[in-house]
Amino acid sequence: MISGAPASGKGTQCELIVKKFGLVHISTGDLLRAEVSAETEIGNKAKEFMNAGRLVPDEIVTAMVTARLSLQDAKEKGWLLDGYPRSSAQAESLEKLNVRPDIYVVLDVPDEILINRCVGRRLDPETGKIYHVKNFPPETEEIKARLVTRPDDTEGKVKARLDIYKKNADAILSTYSNIMVKIDGNQSKEVVFKEIDSLLSQVQRDEVKLLKSE
């Protein structure tokens, strides 16, 4: 499970984690954005909350996540949950279903950096790749021309999202305190990934040991 404030780098790290570890990436933000673009019933309900930088009601998000977790690929390959749980009620829902991560990674980044990262973020709607106008500009003019800005990435909305994150963070932490590892997310993405890679590789080694001892 990966957590952290808006723009702490969760999506960026998830791309690298999936590439190396082959886990199924379940991002509630991405799932909700897909529903919004497809103009589904869920998307239409979620849109106003997301555009205002507020949390989408728990029942909508929890139903989406539990449905995705129950698919065969998540059971076989393992999962990487990004952006969920985001409230104590959501954490409780997972506990009731006996869904626990092996490790809970929290990316820690100072507020002023987060705001700059959000305002400069651009998304490639074709590949889903995350860019930043200064930190990670697109590779070609063709990609640059199709990049989009998220409607919740204005300074005011980022501040609202950050506030909500801070209000909920401690309640969720208490559920995972024994498996929580905080990482300094204000380093290059390669350095952040190196730290996550070493943690996940250790989890893998521990699991192999456990399987051998059974």
Ligand code: AP5
């Ligand atoms: P969601 O999409 O999950 O947004 P978020 O948590 O606010 O996180 P972000 O996607 O903004 O940032 P990130 O941490 O992935 O950073 P990224 O890698 O892109 O949720 C959106 C909305 O959906 C919510 O507000 C809510 O309405 C709803 N929602 C989602 N889940 C919900 C739930 N469980 N319950 C209820 N509602 C829910 O990086 C950001 C930028 O920084 C990029 O430009 C990137 O290039 C750059 N960057 C990344 N790493 C670095 C680095 N190391 N150095 C420099 N720049 C970097």
